[in-house]
Amino acid sequence: MKTTTIRLYSLAYNNVKTYFATALFILGNLVLPQLCHLIPQGGLTLLPIYFFTLIAAYKYGWKVGLLTAVFSPVLNHLLFGMPPAGVLPAILLKSVLLAVVAGYAANRFKRISIPVLALVVLAYQFIGTLGEWAMVGNLALAFQDFRIGIPGMGLQILGGYLFIKYLVYK
Secondary structure, eight states: OOOEEOOOOOOOTTOHHHHHHHHHHHHHHHHHHHHHTTSTTHHHHHOGGGHHHHHHHHHHOHHHHHHHHHHHHHHHHHHHOOSOTTTHHHHHHHHHHHHHHHHHHHHHHOEEOHHHHHHHHHHHHHHHHHHHHHHHSOHHHHTHHHHHOHHHHHIIIIIHHHIIIIIIOO
């Protein structure tokens, strides 16, 4: 599998670029879920709330990723009522885990590849599922992303790879 060396940034909280980049990724995380919700069960199967968080954290570091991870679900909830309040804590947990894992992987591997993104997605989903299980006490409910969200995980891996490689780095 071909890998690509990438130019990564680790933006600080006192850098205005951090907030500009975060705003763009949050906007993406507001629009994409709305488009996916036009498809029956699109939100549950495509997991769109995580897409731009992955890209934000991988390209601009965990700080931009973390801001995107927290504000995207909260703003979606406040503006559109999705995700519902009952699942918001689990989505926030997974979103924050994604930002941390993606930022770490980008810093550690210094390249973009499908296997690395697959590891990132599987890591945050696995750890997040355990955390959700602890929160809700129901393994079947916690396992929902793995059960019906496989297309969304594929979208995150392949779409994230293509987006980062061909749009963000060119």
